[in-house]
Amino acid sequence: MSGISRRKFLAASMAGSAAATLSLTSGAFGAALLEGYPDGMGVLVDMTRCIGCRSCEAACNKEQQLPAPEMAFDDPAAFDYSYHAGQKRRTTEAAYTVVNRYEIQGEEQPVYRKIQCNHCNEPACLTSCFVNAYTKTKEGAVMFNDKVCVGCRTCMVACPFNIPAYSYSSAFNPVVKKCVFCHETRLKNGLPPACVEICPQEALTFGNRRDLIKIAHQRINDNPGRYVDHLYGEKELGGTSWMYLSSVPFEQLAFDTTLGREPIISNVKGFLGAVPMVLAIWPALFTGFHLLATKNKHGEGHQADHPIQEDDKQ
Amino acid sequence: MKAIISRGFKPIDSPSPENSARRWTLKEKLLLGMTPRQYFGQAVCNPFNWVLGLIFLIGIPLLIYRFAFGLGSVTHSSYDYPWGLLLGFGLFVMVPLSASGFLLGTAVNIFGRHDLHHIERLALLNGLLGYFFAVVFLIADLGQPWRLPYPMFVAFGTGAVLFLVAWHVSTYLSVQIAEVSEGFFEWMGWPQAVKFVKRITVGLTVSAIILSTLHQGALGALFTYAPGKLHPLWYAAEFQWIHFFCSSIAAGLCMVIVVSTIIKKTMAWRCDAGFLDNLDAQTLTLAKGACMALITYFAIKMLAVAHDNEWAYLATGWGLWFLFELAFGILVPLVIMSYGIRHKRAGIARLGAVATVLGIALNRLNCALIAFNWRLYQEVPHWAEVMLCVTIFAFYIVVYRAILYRLPILYSWKAKEAHAPEAVRERIPFGVSVRPSHHQVFRTRD
Amino acid sequence: MADLKRTKIALMFFLAVGVGSGAAALGMDLPETVLLNSLSRYYDGVSFDHALHEQVADCASCHHHTTGMPSQDPDCMRCHAGAAEMGVVACRDCHAAEPFSAGYLKAKKADTHRYHTDQLGLKGAYHQSCLGCHQAMGAPIGCLDCHQRNQAGDELFRAGALSSAGPAASR
Ligand code: SF4
Ligand code: SF4
Numbered sequence: 001m002s003g004i005s006r007r008k009f010l011a012a013s014m015a016g017s018a019a020a021t022l023s024l025t026s027g028a029f030g031a032a033l034l035e036g037y038p039d040g041m042g043v044l045v046d047m048t049r050c051i052g053c054r055s056c057e058a059a060c061n062k063e064q065q066l067p068a069p070e071m072a073f074d075d076p077a078a079f080d081y082s083y084h085a086g087q088k089r090r091t092t093e094a095a096y097t098v099v100n101r102y103e104i105q106g107e108e109q110p111v112y113r114k115i116q117c118n119h120c121n122e123p124a125c126l127t128s129c130f131v132n133a134y135t136k137t138k139e140g141a142v143m144f145n146d147k148v149c150v151g152c153r154t155c156m157v158a159c160p161f162n163i164p165a166y167s168y169s170s171a172f173n174p175v176v177k178k179c180v181f182c183h184e185t186r187l188k189n190g191l192p193p194a195c196v197e198i199c200p201q202e203a204l205t206f207g208n209r210r211d212l213i214k215i216a217h218q219r220i221n222d223n224p225g226r227y228v229d230h231l232y233g234e235k236e237l238g239g240t241s242w243m244y245l246s247s248v249p250f251e252q253l254a255f256d257t258t259l260g261r262e263p264i265i266s267n268v269k270g271f272l273g274a275v276p277m278v279l280a281i282w283p284a285l286f287t288g289f290h291l292l293a294t295k296n297k298h299g300e301g302h303q304a305d306h307p308i309q310e311d312d313k314q
Numbered sequence: 315m316k317a318i319i320s321r322g323f324k325p326i327d328s329p330s331p332e333n334s335a336r337r338w339t340l341k342e343k344l345l346l347g348m349t350p351r352q353y354f355g356q357a358v359c360n361p362f363n364w365v366l367g368l369i370f371l372i373g374i375p376l377l378i379y380r381f382a383f384g385l386g387s388v389t390h391s392s393y394d395y396p397w398g399l400l401l402g403f404g405l406f407v408m409v410p411l412s413a414s415g416f417l418l419g420t421a422v423n424i425f426g427r428h429d430l431h432h433i434e435r436l437a438l439l440n441g442l443l444g445y446f447f448a449v450v451f452l453i454a455d456l457g458q459p460w461r462l463p464y465p466m467f468v469a470f471g472t473g474a475v476l477f478l479v480a481w482h483v484s485t486y487l488s489v490q491i492a493e494v495s496e497g498f499f500e501w502m503g504w505p506q507a508v509k510f511v512k513r514i515t516v517g518l519t520v521s522a523i524i525l526s527t528l529h530q531g532a533l534g535a536l537f538t539y540a541p542g543k544l545h546p547l548w549y550a551a552e553f554q555w556i557h558f559f560c561s562s563i564a565a566g567l568c569m570v571i572v573v574s575t576i577i578k579k580t581m582a583w584r585c586d587a588g589f590l591d592n593l594d595a596q597t598l599t600l601a602k603g604a605c606m607a608l609i610t611y612f613a614i615k616m617l618a619v620a621h622d623n624e625w626a627y628l629a630t631g632w633g634l635w636f637l638f639e640l641a642f643g644i645l646v647p648l649v650i651m652s653y654g655i656r657h658k659r660a661g662i663a664r665l666g667a668v669a670t671v672l673g674i675a676l677n678r679l680n681c682a683l684i685a686f687n688w689r690l691y692q693e694v695p696h697w698a699e700v701m702l703c704v705t706i707f708a709f710y711i712v713v714y715r716a717i718l719y720r721l722p723i724l725y726s727w728k729a730k731e732a733h734a735p736e737a738v739r740e741r742i743p744f745g746v747s748v749r750p751s752h753h754q755v756f757r758t759r760d
Numbered sequence: 761m762a763d764l765k766r767t768k769i770a771l772m773f774f775l776a777v778g779v780g781s782g783a784a785a786l787g788m789d790l791p792e793t794v795l796l797n798s799l800s801r802y803y804d805g806v807s808f809d810h811a812l813h814e815q816v817a818d819c820a821s822c823h824h825h826t827t828g829m830p831s832q833d834p835d836c837m838r839c840h841a842g843a844a845e846m847g848v849v850a851c852r853d854c855h856a857a858e859p860f861s862a863g864y865l866k867a868k869k870a871d872t873h874r875y876h877t878d879q880l881g882l883k884g885a886y887h888q889s890c891l892g893c894h895q896a897m898g899a900p901i902g903c904l905d906c907h908q909r910n911q912a913g914d915e916l917f918r919a920g921a922l923s924s925a926g927p928a929a930s931r
C-alpha cells in the first residue's frame with residue numbers, strides 16, 4: 001500500500017465523517033420522545049352528550065378568525081355533505097373543527113363526532129417536520145409556526161388523524177392550518193378553548209389530562225351500558241390530549257382503531273437507528289473494498305479493461 | 315442531426331480543430347462546430363423537438379400560472395392526498411431512477427470494475443440530472459419553494475426523516491456535480507481542475523455511497539410515518555427503507571440501460587467506438603447487477619409480508635394489485651433479463667430493463683398515491699398537475715440531451731496535452747478512470 | 761351535595777321545580793317563571809315556565825335530592841336517602857357557571873375529599889336535564905325552540921335568518 005493510497009483512504013474517511021456531521025439525526029431522535037406532560041391539559045369528548053348543534057364549529061370559527069363557511073353553522077345540510085363518495089367532512093384550512101353525524105344501525109339517535117387536532121403526547125406531525133415548525137407546549141397544545149413552514153406537507157401525511165390542512169388557496173404564503181387548542185388566546189391564560197366554553201351540553205370537558213382519564217373511567221363505571229369500555233386517546237399512539245367516550249364501537253364512528261399504542265415515531269426508529277450505523281461503517285467498509293479491489297492491479301496495467309474477459313471470469 | 319453527420323460533419327470532440335493550433339471557441343463548442351444556421355436547421359428538422367415545443371407551449375404558461383396562483387390552481391388541493399403526482403412521480407420515481415451515479419461510481423472506482431468505465435460518465439450524469447430535476451419537481455410542488463433552504467439554515471427538525479433527505483440530497487447533488495464536472499472541465503479545457511477532481515474521486519464516491527444509501531432509504535422511511543394510511547402490503551416499518559434502497563439499485567442500473575438504449579438508437583453519432591462497442595457487454599453486466607438487486611428486493615418484499623403475516627391481504631383486490639406489481643415489476647423483468655444474460659442477448663436484457671424501470675416506478679406510485687389512503691378513496695390527479703409533470707420531464711430530456719450533445723460523456727475528449735504522462739501513471743493503480751489512455755489502449759487492441 | 765360550599769346565593773338562575781301540591785305541602789315559595797340568561801351573549805334570555813313544568817315532572821327529576829323528595833337515582837340514595845329540604849335548591853348553587861376556569865379547576869383539585877369530581881357546569885346541567893327530558897317526552901328539541909338568537913348569535917352562526925330546524929336531541 002503506497003503513500004498515495006493511504007492519503008486516499010484518509011480523504012475518503014474524511015468525506016464520510018463530513019457526511020456524518022451533516023446528519024445530526026442520530027442523537028436527536030431519542031430526544032423526540034416526550035415523557036408526559038404533568039401540566040398538560042386535555043378535553044374529554046363525550047359523544048353520548050353531543051347533540052350536533054355545531055356551536056363549537058361556530059365558536060372556533062370566530063375565535064380563530066377563520067373565513068365564513070359555505071353553509072351556515074346551523075344548517076343541518078352540513079351533515080349530509082359528502083365528498084369522494086361517502087367521505088364525511090374533515091378539517092380544512094377554513095375549519096379547525098368539524099362535527100359529523102353517524103347514523104348507527106340499531107341506535108335510535110344518531111351519534112355525533114367532533115374532530116379537531118387531538119394534540120397528541122407524541123405528535124406525528126411534530127416528529128415528521130424537518131423545519132421543526134411544531135412544538136408541544138407545557139399546557140399540552142401542539143402549536144404550529146407558520147414562519148418556517150416550507151410547505152412539504154409531510155405532517156399531513158404523518159398525522160394519523162388526518163388533521164393538518166394546507167392553505168392551498170394562498171399563492172404566496174400557504175401554510176398548515178389546524179386547531180391550536182386556542183393556546184394563544186385562551187389556554188395559556190387559564191381559559192378553556194372556545195369550543196369547550198360554548199358547548200351547551202358539556203360534551204366537551206376541559207381539564208388536566210390526568211384528571212380527565214379518571215373522570216372518563218368513572219363515567220364508564222358509573223353508567224353501565226351507556227359507554228363502550230374504552231377511552232379513545234388514553235393509550236392510542238402514546239396518548240392524546242383530546243380523548244373520546246362513545247356509546248357505540250369506535251370503528252362505527254370512523255375512528256381508526258388499528259393504530260396501536262406505540263407513537264408513530266416508533267415505526268420510523270428502525271430507519272433512524274440504521275443511520276448512525278451506515279455513517280460509521282460505510283466509509284471504512286467501502287474504502288477497504290476499494291483498496292482490496294485495486295491493490296493487485298498495481299502496475300499491471302488494465303487487464304480489467306476488457307468487459308467480456310471480465311465477465312467470463314465470473 | 316443524422317443527415318448532417320451523413321454529409322461528413324464531425325461534431326467537436328477535441329480542444330482544437332484538426333491540423334490547427336487554434337482552439338475551439340466556447341460558441342463553437344456550444345454549437346458542436348456547426349454554424350448557427352446549420353444548428354438551427356437540424357433542430358427544426360427533428361420531429362421530437364416539435365413534440366417538446368408543443369409540451370412547452372402548454373406547460374410553461376401553466377408553470378407560471380402555478381406560481382402566480384398557488385398550488386390550489388393546478389391541483390385538487392387535497393388534504394387527504396397532500397403528496398400528489400408532482401412528488402409521487404417527481405421525487406419518489408426520479409430519485410431511484412437516478413441511483414445510477416453512485417452505483418457505477420462504486421463499481422468503477424471502488425470495486426475496480428473498469429470494464430464499466432465507458433458507461434460510468436453516462437451513469438453519473440443520469441444521477442445528477444435525475445436528482446437535479448427531482449429538486450425541480452420539489453420546487454414546483456412546495457408551498458413556499460423560496461424557503462427550500464430553511465432546513466439548512468433557518469430551522470432544524472433534526473429528528474425528522476425529511477431533514478435527512480434534505481441534507482443528503484443537497485450534499486449529494488454537490489458531490490454529483492463534482493463527479494460530473496470532470497467531463498465539463500475537460501470540455502472547457504481546464505486540466506488543473508480535471509486533475510483536482512480525479513484526486514478526490516474515491517472520497518467523492520464513498521460519500522456518494524453513504525448519502526445514497528441513506529436518502530434512498532429515507533424516501534421509503536418517510537412512509538413509515540403513515541402506517542394507517544399506506545396499505546399493509548406496501549407498508550413495512552422495519553423493511554421499508556431497505557425496500558426502497560434495494561429497488562433503487564435495480565432502478566438506477568436499469569435506467570442507465572434504458573437511457574443508453576435510447577442514445578444508441580438516436581444519438582449514435584455522438585458516441586465513440588469505445589462506447590458503442592462495449593455497450594452490449596456493459597448492458598449485460600448492468601443487467602446482472604440489476605437482477606441481483608431485484609432478487610434481493612423480491613426476497614425482502616416477501617419477508618416483509620411474512621413478517622407482518624399479511625398473507626390474507628393477498629386474496630383481496632389490493633392483494634391482486636400487489637401481486638401484479640410483484641409479477642410485472644420484479645419477476646417478469648427478472649426472467650427477461652436473466653434470459654438475456656444467459657444467452658448474451660443485450661436486446662432482451664434491455665427489454666427487461668424497461669420493465670424494471672416501469673415496475674419500480676409503479677411501486678413508488680403505489681406507495682405515494684395508489685395504495686396510499688387505501689381506506690379512504692382514490693385520488694385522480696388534476697390534469698394540470700399531470701401536464702406540469704410532463705413539462706418538467708420534458709425539460710429534463712432537453713437538458714439531458716443538450717449535455718450529451720456537448721460534454722464528453724458518450725465519447726472521449728481527445729485532449730492529449732491535458733494529461734501529462736506522469737499524471738496518468740499516478741492514477742491508474744487506484745482505479746480512477748483515465749479516459750484518453752484507456753481509450754487508446756482499447757483502440758490498439760481492437 | 762352537602763359537602764359543597766354554599767356561600768353564593770343564586771337568585772338569577774333559580775330553577776326550582778316542585779310537583780304542585782307536594783311542593784306546596786313542603787311550604788316552598790315556588791316561582792312562576794325563571795329567567796335563564798347565562799347565554800345572553802348570543803341568545804336572549806329564556807323565560808322558563810316553572811309552573812308549567814311543575815305539572816309534568818317531579819321535583820326530583822331536576823332537583824335531585826335537594827327539595828326533600830327522594831332522589832330517583834338509587835345510587836344517589838346511598839348518601840342522600842334521608843336528605844331533608846336544603847337551603848338552596850337552585851341549579852347555580854351546585855353547578856358552577858364557569859366549570860373550566862383556572863380558579864374553579866384549581867379549587868376542585870385542592871378539595872381532595874370531594875366526591876362529585878365529575879360535576880357538570882351550569883350550562884351543561886340544565887341543557888342535559890332539559891334536552892334529555894324533552895327528547896323523552898317528545899317536547900321540542902331545536903335550539904331555537906327555546907332560545908331566541910340575537911344579532912351576535914346570528915353572526916356567530918353565520919346565519920342570516922333564524923332557523924328553527926334544530927339538531928337531534930341529546931341521548
Ligand atoms: S392529531 Fe395530528 S396534527 Fe394533531 S398533534 Fe396529533 S399528529 Fe399532530
Ligand atoms: S380548541 Fe380552539 S382551535 Fe381547537 S377546535 Fe376548539 S376552538 Fe378551535
Ligand code: SF4
Nearest residue numbers: 050051053054056199
Ligand atoms: S357544541 Fe357540544 S353539543 Fe354542540 S356539536 Fe359541539 S360538541 Fe356537540
